[in-house]
Amino acid sequence: MTRAAQSVLRAESPLELPRPYLLFVGDVAEAAFAKTAFGLRDWAPEACVGQFSCSADAIDLGLPRLAPLEARARGARAMVIGVANMGGYIADAWIPSLVKALEAGLDLVSGLHAKLADVPAVRSAAEAHGRQLVDIRRPPPGIPVGTGEKRTGKRLLTVGTDCALGKKYTALSIARAFGDRGLAVDFRATGQTGILIAGGGMPMDAVVADFEAGAAELLTPAAAPDHWDVIEGQGSLFHPSYAAVSLGLLHGSQPDVIVVCHEPGRLELLGHPGFAIPSLEETIDLNVRLARRTNPATRCAGVSLNTAAMTGAEAADTLKTTAARLGLPAADPIRGGPEFARLVDACLAPR
Amino acid sequence: MTRAAQSVLRAESPLELPRPYLLFVGDVAEAAFAKTAFGLRDWAPEACVGQFSCSADAIDLGLPRLAPLEARARGARAMVIGVANMGGYIADAWIPSLVKALEAGLDLVSGLHAKLADVPAVRSAAEAHGRQLVDIRRPPPGIPVGTGEKRTGKRLLTVGTDCALGKKYTALSIARAFGDRGLAVDFRATGQTGILIAGGGMPMDAVVADFEAGAAELLTPAAAPDHWDVIEGQGSLFHPSYAAVSLGLLHGSQPDVIVVCHEPGRLELLGHPGFAIPSLEETIDLNVRLARRTNPATRCAGVSLNTAAMTGAEAADTLKTTAARLGLPAADPIRGGPEFARLVDACLAPR
Numbered sequence: 001m002t003r004a005a006q007s008v009l010r011a012e013s014p015l016e017l018p019r020p021y022l023l024f025v026g027d028v029a030e031a032a033f034a035k036t037a038f039g040l041r042d043w044a045p046e047a048c049v050g051q052f053s054c055s056a057d058a059i060d061l062g063l064p065r066l067a068p069l070e071a072r073a074r075g076a077r078a079m080v081i082g083v084a085n086m087g088g089y090i091a092d093a094w095i096p097s098l099v100k101a102l103e104a105g106l107d108l109v110s111g112l113h114a115k116l117a118d119v120p121a122v123r124s125a126a127e128a129h130g131r132q133l134v135d136i137r138r139p140p141p142g143i144p145v146g147t148g149e150k151r152t153g154k155r156l157l158t159v160g161t162d163c164a165l166g167k168k169y170t171a172l173s174i175a176r177a178f179g180d181r182g183l184a185v186d187f188r189a190t191g192q193t194g195i196l197i198a199g200g201g202m203p204m205d206a207v208v209a210d211f212e213a214g215a216a217e218l219l220t221p222a223a224a225p226d227h228w229d230v231i232e233g234q235g236s237l238f239h240p241s242y243a244a245v246s247l248g249l250l251h252g253s254q255p256d257v258i259v260v261c262h263e264p265g266r267l268e269l270l271g272h273p274g275f276a277i278p279s280l281e282e283t284i285d286l287n288v289r290l291a292r293r294t295n296p297a298t299r300c301a302g303v304s305l306n307t308a309a310m311t312g313a314e315a316a317d318t319l320k321t322t323a324a325r326l327g328l329p330a331a332d333p334i335r336g337g338p339e340f341a342r343l344v345d346a347c348l349a350p351r
Numbered sequence: 352m353t354r355a356a357q358s359v360l361r362a363e364s365p366l367e368l369p370r371p372y373l374l375f376v377g378d379v380a381e382a383a384f385a386k387t388a389f390g391l392r393d394w395a396p397e398a399c400v401g402q403f404s405c406s407a408d409a410i411d412l413g414l415p416r417l418a419p420l421e422a423r424a425r426g427a428r429a430m431v432i433g434v435a436n437m438g439g440y441i442a443d444a445w446i447p448s449l450v451k452a453l454e455a456g457l458d459l460v461s462g463l464h465a466k467l468a469d470v471p472a473v474r475s476a477a478e479a480h481g482r483q484l485v486d487i488r489r490p491p492p493g494i495p496v497g498t499g500e501k502r503t504g505k506r507l508l509t510v511g512t513d514c515a516l517g518k519k520y521t522a523l524s525i526a527r528a529f530g531d532r533g534l535a536v537d538f539r540a541t542g543q544t545g546i547l548i549a550g551g552g553m554p555m556d557a558v559v560a561d562f563e564a565g566a567a568e569l570l571t572p573a574a575a576p577d578h579w580d581v582i583e584g585q586g587s588l589f590h591p592s593y594a595a596v597s598l599g600l601l602h603g604s605q606p607d608v609i610v611v612c613h614e615p616g617r618l619e620l621l622g623h624p625g626f627a628i629p630s631l632e633e634t635i636d637l638n639v640r641l642a643r644r645t646n647p648a649t650r651c652a653g654v655s656l657n658t659a660a661m662t663g664a665e666a667a668d669t670l671k672t673t674a675a676r677l678g679l680p681a682a683d684p685i686r687g688g689p690e691f692a693r694l695v696d697a698c699l700a701p702r
Contacts, residue, residue: 148591148623209563210556212595237598240499240645244563244599251591272499275644289637293626294591 027055037082068104088113111192146213153223173333216252302329378406388433419455439464462543497564504574524684567603653680
């Protein structure tokens, strides 16, 4: 096997990504279709060297505009496709820019459905220049079956009453807060955007079901006793489509602490009318009950409420009444404040 | 694409297999390594035209010994590799026999880990003769995400306190009993041996986790209101490696009835010392609770105990005390008798 072919092959593992990045926004003129790039800019600014596009109309991330060669000279190791378009395709208009990046010595990283290596010009440029093509929706080879054996180190998992209500942002916020308090902590990403932000992770929804718990074990290996893994949750145990992902992640993560994420006012699962959102009490109870199979010490430290649709006064009132009802801290990590500090305290409280 | 290549491609779907079979036992001299062939002989005799081997020392299934051409003449449509060897490899010694079967106009079906199409001589013979290579461990393409929408028809799912304690045999026995009572019934297979016996099914452990519930929905489609799907369970909700498979199957199956399978005397999960086998009460409770998310009418009709290691008197006593304790029928389907008839009655009882 040539060195180039090996390089392309090795790129199948998303556990660790080449960083820092040059962010590519293609020809996208609307911010909504570049939310991967904005997420990276906001949550991993230290990993973003600059921005690059192939159209004068493309949106502006507010980062230095750099051609691939300049980005490489400033230390960039990969160009990330920061686009999240409908269908997840690689547009023909982007291909010359992708090839230019490979020629400049950058690897390519994509979270799109379409595979980079399926674009002949991209594949041959990667082989010619010995660069990696990293499709982060493809899990690494050789994921083991889970063992259930207890690992050292501490783990926190965000879980939810539904999809798409703040499990990633909550985990990122808690990981940041732990870091601010001087703790040893890793944010462990389980979805595409999280993987790009963290520079690595495991696309849990793309793993074969028999290996789901094993993938979570691989993502959160044994660590120093006082080290924290803060793990991005996926789906919901109550979701008729995705509960398998949620349970495999829960078992494999062996969380010491769970934080339940919820959007007040959401009454039915997104896209599944007729499926009521479970109560916070029921969500806590079921997650703790199932998590105890692999970590008998699991506890719920509190809840994270997504109050983006509320006024400040409404949010404050909701957080207060929820905390009183549950007897647990309730916070919106994006709003922060003393409520969030109390939630972080509770996560770290000795049993 | 040539017709031959299309044929090989189409073979990726294990939802429906070409039957009847010629059973190939290779050069296997020990019955333990041919349990796939024995399972087929015992549970799908109508699908077994004959046996074939490539060694005079090979085990005897007690079926007519037929060369592939003779088997084809007697109606066989595929040759099944009835071997379950350590490592799941395709032995070099078998290859001439596999090619001979393809030349005779038979498709090949394998439940081994190794892929038929990865053996060059087999692949080229399949292409040359327009035959299918069916690896039943590979799920069909295009499995949808689950919807959770209620489907017509009735469904029964066997669930368990652990792996490998009788979920498949229980489902087969109940499906047979339903048929004997004149009901419209399909056994729905979810693992390799079951898929071969049924002539189709879904290898649930090989499906990508995001599609696990959707795969179960695809396997058990809407049917006539009085039609029964009797579905082979997988794993256990309490299993630290495989619970994701069990939950996706439970949600997607939308069972009206569950039957809990258990082996009395097994105290820890197979291969997982330290993981206690859950009680029957806890297993019933958790399965019913989770199943109600997609079918609020789910109920447990009774339990199936694997008493193979007991004397007749011990088994009778265990069935009696278990039934009394739970207030539910308890039977060993392999022993049958009035206990099993009561379990079948309970499965069919109107709510």
